[in-house]
Amino acid sequence: MRSKIALITLFIPFLILIGSLEIHATVIEGGTIGSDTVWTDDDVHLVTSNVTVDSGITLTIEPGTIVKFSSGTRLSINQGILVAAGAEGNEIVFTSYRDDE
Numbered sequence: 001m002r003s004k005i006a007l008i009t010l011f012i013p014f015l016i017l018i019g020s021l022e023i024h025a026t027v028i029e030g031g032t033i034g035s036d037t038v039w040t041d042d043d044v045h046l047v048t049s050n051v052t053v054d055s056g057i058t059l060t061i062e063p064g065t066i067v068k069f070s071s072g073t074r075l076s077i078n079q080g081i082l083v084a085a086g087a088e089g090n091e092i093v094f095t096s097y098r099d100d101e
Contacts (some may be wrong), residue, residue: 030073033080036056041065041090046097047073053080062089068097 025042030049036057039045041064048070053059059077061067061084067075075082086092 029067033057036060038062039065039067044068046070047075050074050076051081052076052078053077057081058083060084061092063087066093066095068095069081069100070097 003012018090025044026046027043029039029045029047029051032054034054034057036059038060041061041062045065045067046059047067050073053076055078058081061082063086064070069075084092
């Protein structure tokens with residue numbers, strides 16, 4: 001019985017730790033954005049091929065969003081609109097796909 005209690009005592013903090021971790025899905029981005037789009041901070045956005053925002057289209061990137069770029073890829077605004085306003089402590093991060101921090 002004591003071994004079960006000891007095991008439970010060790011297991012509960014582990015569950016609390018796991019529950020406190022933020023887990024983000026990875027969304028693959030690439031190609032032409034042809035309608036107004038929002039990249040949320042719920043996901044990591046991985047740009048695997050060039051992204052172009054078409055004329056008259058708005059791409060909004062929420063504060064706290066992480067955008068990772070594969071080697072040689074870019075984000076182009078083709079007379080569209082990019083709204084990307086982070087906030088202190090809730091910055092938008094544009095980084096390499098290799099960045100795992």
